[in-house]
Amino acid sequence: MRRPGAQRIVSEAFPAPAVLGTDLIGVPEGAEVRLELSFESVQEGIWVSGTVNGTAIGECGRCLDEVRQEIAAPVQGLFEYPDTRSAGEDEDSEDVFKFDGENLELEEVVRDAVVTSLPFTPLCRPDCPGLCDQCGARLADDPDHTHDVRDPRWAALQSFINEKES
Numbered sequence: 001m002r003r004p005g006a007q008r009i010v011s012e013a014f015p016a017p018a019v020l021g022t023d024l025i026g027v028p029e030g031a032e033v034r035l036e037l038s039f040e041s042v043q044e045g046i047w048v049s050g051t052v053n054g055t056a057i058g059e060c061g062r063c064l065d066e067v068r069q070e071i072a073a074p075v076q077g078l079f080e081y082p083d084t085r086s087a088g089e090d091e092d093s094e095d096v097f098k099f100d101g102e103n104l105e106l107e108e109v110v111r112d113a114v115v116t117s118l119p120f121t122p123l124c125r126p127d128c129p130g131l132c133d134q135c136g137a138r139l140a141d142d143p144d145h146t147h148d149v150r151d152p153r154w155a156a157l158q159s160f161i162n163e164k165e166s
């Protein structure tokens with residue numbers, strides 16, 4: 001693959017080596033991850049581009065229900081040969097990785113792609129009403145339920161209202 005212009009297409013599925021994602025949602029360790037990648041030899045190294053597919057599992061940020069999300073995240077990165085002197089601005093680019101010239105360590109670039117594609121706050125549905133802040137009931141199951149006395153500090157006011165009404 002050292003010859004510039006050479007290209008190889010790889011399509012492979014493998015178990016995730018570790019959780020790919022954030023604390024809230026991610027592809028669990030051992031779950032299948034599918035990579036469709038093109039490896040293209042360029043002057044400085046190997047240009048990798050393609051897609052990572054998998055199923056992320058997480059927790060709804062409002063009601064704590066399980067959230068499943070299909071991922072189809074674009075992957076791209078330049079793996080530079082160890083002897084490549086990169087131009088200054090490349091150093092800061094997050095899509096540039098060093099490699100030993102033999103083995104591409106894809107975990108980081110795949111992880112970055114997956115994390116970028118995941119929601120910051122996973123939700124079971126966009127309008128999830130969440131949990132009742134008094135009793136923890138799922139408001140999606142019981143949207144109209146209320147509590148008579150909301151807080152001890154309200155109790156005095158509540159009895160005042162009751163007196164007025166009676």
Ligand SMILES: [Zn+2]
Nearest residue numbers: 060063124128
């Ligand atoms: Zn929810």
Ligand SMILES: [Zn+2]
Nearest residue numbers: 132134135137
């Ligand atoms: Zn409640």
